[in-house]
Amino acid sequence: MELYSRKKWWKFFFMAGALLIGAASLFYTNRLTAQLRDQETRKMELWAKANRLFTRPDLDDQSLELIFEIIQNNNTVPLIIADENDTIYFFRNLKLPVKKEAEFLHRQLQKMKDGNRNPITIDLGDGERQYLYYADSVMLIKLRWFPIVQLLVVMLFVLLAYWTFSVARRWEQDQVWVGMAKETAHQLGTPTSSLLGWLEVLSLKNTDANLVDEMRHDVHRLQTIADRFSKIGSPPHLEQVNLANMLNDVIVYLSHRISSRVQFRIETENQIKAMNVVVNRPLFEWVIENLCKNSVDAMQGEGVIVFNWGVWHKKIFIDISDTGKGIPRKIHNTIFKPGYTTKKRGWGLGLTLVRRIVEEYHNGRIFVKESAPGKGTTFRILLDSKETGKLPV
Numbered sequence: 295m296e297l298y299s300r301k302k303w304w305k306f307f308f309m310a311g312a313l314l315i316g317a318a319s320l321f322y323t324n325r326l327t328a329q330l331r332d333q334e335t336r337k338m339e340l341w342a343k344a345n346r347l348f349t350r351p352d353l354d355d356q357s358l359e360l361i362f363e364i365i366q367n368n369n370t371v372p373l374i375i376a377d378e379n380d381t382i383y384f385f386r387n388l389k390l391p392v393k394k395e396a397e398f399l400h401r402q403l404q405k406m407k408d409g410n411r412n413p414i415t416i417d418l419g420d421g422e423r424q425y426l427y428y429a430d431s432v433m434l435i436k437l438r439w440f441p442i443v444q445l446l447v448v449m450l451f452v453l454l455a456y457w458t459f460s461v462a463r464r465w466e467q468d469q470v471w472v473g474m475a476k477e478t479a480h481q482l483g484t485p486t487s488s489l490l491g492w493l494e495v496l497s498l499k500n501t502d503a504n505l506v507d508e509m510r511h512d513v514h515r516l517q518t519i520a521d522r523f524s525k526i527g528s529p530p531h532l533e534q535v536n537l538a539n540m541l542n543d544v545i546v547y548l549s550h551r552i553s554s555r556v557q558f559r560i561e562t563e564n565q566i567k568a569m570n571v572v573v574n575r576p577l578f579e580w581v582i583e584n585l586c587k588n589s590v591d592a593m594q595g596e597g598v599i600v601f602n603w604g605v606w607h608k609k610i611f612i613d614i615s616d617t618g619k620g621i622p623r624k625i626h627n628t629i630f631k632p633g634y635t636t637k638k639r640g641w642g643l644g645l646t647l648v649r650r651i652v653e654e655y656h657n658g659r660i661f662v663k664e665s666a667p668g669k670g671t672t673f674r675i676l677l678d679s680k681e682t683g684k685l686p687v
């Protein structure tokens with residue numbers, strides 16, 4: 295539990311750091327944009343002044359050359375000079391279309407009027423005035439969008455890197471799971487075979503038949519467990535199984551090995567009890583047993599476990615409910631992660647294996663349907679109806 299709490303804090307700090315870097319980048323770029331915008335405003339004011347002086351007849355050639363150079367040097371800021379009636383006299387740094395030039399220029403003029411830049415008045419004398427309208431340069435527009443594009447590229451790279459490392463880590467974890475499961479199956483196999491031989495010896499020595507049968511049943515159970523572990527990592531062999539019969543077999547097995555104060559109940563309608571599902575029976579029985587054993591622990595050896603199944607949104611659902619202490623909502627997903635356990639000697643692998651078997655081997659889904667402290671828990675398993683068969687007509 296402490297591991298996943300630290301993991302959440304690391305994610306929080308990572309996101310906070312990313313947001314801080316993004317905010318700093320936006321702040322710096324906006325400041326740079328504002329400075330460039332002020333420079334363009336001063337440049338346009340100088341351009342308007344030069345344009346006004348250009349019409350004076352008393353200027354010498356050197357002054358005219360300087361003023362003309364100022365006017366010609368504006369190669370970036372789009373501008374239009376017009377009068378009070380929107381008659382356009384001059385424009386610069388606008389890419390004209392092949393057709394409808396006048397309409398295009400008037401649209402651009404209206405955009406400049408609607409923008410947040412005030413026009414510059416050019417006084418021509420004798421009460422005649424013209425107005426210089428201008429817009430942001432292409433460089434300024436690109437600079438304004440640059441931090442957003444930059445952050446998107448960085449975010450895409452980070453997500454791609456995270457996905458790549460997650461896939462690699464998942465593959466390594468899968469190899470560990472498979473190796474551990476197969477080694478467990480191998481370690482269980484040898485003593486189990488030996489136990490079967492000793493059972494035959496006991497039966498020949500007139501040992502109590504009931505005792506031998508019960509021991510033989512437990513040894514066969516160990517063989518089933520070893521077989522389950524050996525199937526981890528291998529392509530599952532799916533078969534059509536009657537769901538009610540499979541659950542009854544699990545109930546019979548568990549009834550002899552848990553507290554007699556735990557009751558099992560099936561609340562499915564009779565017409566649905568004939569439903570068949572396509573599953574790997576040993577692995578799916580393992581799923582049911584794990585969920586039931588967790589329910590027994592949650593109920594502290596006393597309570598009711600209820601099974602219910604049917605069709606929900608074109609999926610076959612299997613609900614397993616208990617009357618235990620419940621699970622807080624904030625850890626409904628955390629309980630399926632490896633290593634998470636509330637038991638002193640628990641490994642935190644049971645529900646992880648359950649999810650792996652349901653989702654990876656049966657293309658299904660398992661989740662906590664409903665639970666609250668003191669109100670019990672309901673786990674729901676969803677299986678694709680196309681793969682598991684249809685309800686009997």
